[in-house]
Amino acid sequence: MNIVGIMNSNNDFELVEKFLAGDELAFNALVKKYQKKIYWHARQMLGSHLDADEVTQEVLIVMYNKLKTFNYQSALYTWIYKIVSTRSLNQIKRNKIKKLLSFDSADEKELKSSNDIIEDIANKEKIEKVHKALDKLPVKQRQIFIMRNFDELSYDEISEITGKSVGGLKANYFHALRKVMGYVNEKE
Amino acid sequence: MKKNEEKILKYLSGLMNEGEKIQFEKELTNSSELKNDFDNINQKLGELLEVKDAAVSETYFTNLTPRVREKLKRSDRKSWYAKLYYIVPVTAAVLVTIMFWPKEEITFSDHTAQLTDEIVNNLDNEQIADKVFSEVYNTEELLVDTKDENIFSISLPDEVAITNNKLFSEIDIAYFDYSVLDEISDEEINSIYKKINK
Numbered sequence: 001m002n003i004v005g006i007m008n009s010n011n012d013f014e015l016v017e018k019f020l021a022g023d024e025l026a027f028n029a030l031v032k033k034y035q036k037k038i039y040w041h042a043r044q045m046l047g048s049h050l051d052a053d054e055v056t057q058e059v060l061i062v063m064y065n066k067l068k069t070f071n072y073q074s075a076l077y078t079w080i081y082k083i084v085s086t087r088s089l090n091q092i093k094r095n096k097i098k099k100l101l102s103f104d105s106a107d108e109k110e111l112k113s114s115n116d117i118i119e120d121i122a123n124k125e126k127i128e129k130v131h132k133a134l135d136k137l138p139v140k141q142r143q144i145f146i147m148r149n150f151d152e153l154s155y156d157e158i159s160e161i162t163g164k165s166v167g168g169l170k171a172n173y174f175h176a177l178r179k180v181m182g183y184v185n186e187k188e
Numbered sequence: 189m190k191k192n193e194e195k196i197l198k199y200l201s202g203l204m205n206e207g208e209k210i211q212f213e214k215e216l217t218n219s220s221e222l223k224n225d226f227d228n229i230n231q232k233l234g235e236l237l238e239v240k241d242a243a244v245s246e247t248y249f250t251n252l253t254p255r256v257r258e259k260l261k262r263s264d265r266k267s268w269y270a271k272l273y274y275i276v277p278v279t280a281a282v283l284v285t286i287m288f289w290p291k292e293e294i295t296f297s298d299h300t301a302q303l304t305d306e307i308v309n310n311l312d313n314e315q316i317a318d319k320v321f322s323e324v325y326n327t328e329e330l331l332v333d334t335k336d337e338n339i340f341s342i343s344l345p346d347e348v349a350i351t352n353n354k355l356f357s358e359i360d361i362a363y364f365d366y367s368v369l370d371e372i373s374d375e376e377i378n379s380i381y382k383k384i385n386k
Contacts, residue, residue, distance in 0.1 A: 031253050056355065060256045122241040130239050149237050174201035184232045
């Protein structure tokens with residue numbers, strides 16, 4: 001972890017301690033600091049704003065209820081990423097089951113695509129393109145690709161979050177890169 | 189491109205060992221073809237990752253905390269309701285169990301002996317008590333007819349004058365229903381027995 005990371009972590013620990021001592025504003029500060037990271041990780045993993053919104057809220061609620069179990073042995077953001085990544089994987093499973101049982105109605109699909117926080121059409125198209133590329137990846141490879149490229153996490157940090165070996169992560173990332181490049185080349 | 193892609197992706201993934209990495213970097217400076225392919229891949233990846241900086245509606249993030257807090261409040265309320273949902277059926281189940289739990293059987297003879305004992309002990313006139321009930325104490329049948337389990341009747345000895353039929357029927361009813369008998373207070377029982385002895 002670099003110096004900025006250490007400073008941020010220390011600040012995080014202070015905020016956690018304040019929150020646990022009853023300072024609700026400290027929790028607000030933590031939310032403000034991490035909400036975008038949480039949202040975007042979920043958004044890239046799930047591909048829709050509604051799902052990402054649901055996961056983001058879930059993660060913040062888990063943070064609120066479980067911060068007392070945080071042991072200060074790792075950086076707060078790795079603890080948060082563990083929650084986001086687990087919740088996102090669970091949401092993917094839930095969506096698959098819904099799709100399999102045809103619970104995901106046409107209306108819901110339309111709602112998912114129409115309801116968005118990205119107002120700019122050009123950006124929407126870009127996001128769409130990324131989602132299509134990520135959709136080609138198995139979830140574990142997608143997770144690593146997102147953590148490496150969007151969350152800018154190191155292999156060591158990803159290893160701590162996912163519990164996978166660095167070697168395994170590198171191999172997975174290599175396959176993810178190859179598939180993504182395959183998709184990009186195909187679209188040209 | 190295809191030829192170099194594998195190598196480039198391996199380098200970007202960090203899959204190369206130190207020797208391979210040095211060799212690749214050296215090649216990158218010497219081979220324009222590899223350099224072009226390398227730049228090409230990086231550019232395509234860069235374009236794909238441009239969305240990182242996409243502008244989004246800040247209102248969503250501003251409203252996120254209040255929405256989460258509202259949800260937390262609701263889930264707090266829900267957990268109370270959930271507790272109630274459990275408490276009500278559990279309490280009902282416990283009450284039903286208590287109501288239908290088989291009560292300890294009071295045998296007829298136990299009951300009669302207890303009652304006889306009480307009558308004897310509560311009679312004011314000790315002389316009569318000795319005379320009349322000393323035998324009764326050991327032979328409860330004298331006092332209570334047990335021929336038919338469904339019919340309880342009192343057959344008090346003649347020496348005990350019971351002039352008031354109303355009182356007699358009061359006793360009879362008390363005998364007839366064990367539950368009523370159980371519910372009669374000690375004072376009420378004493379009062380009845382005293383009246384019998386008058």
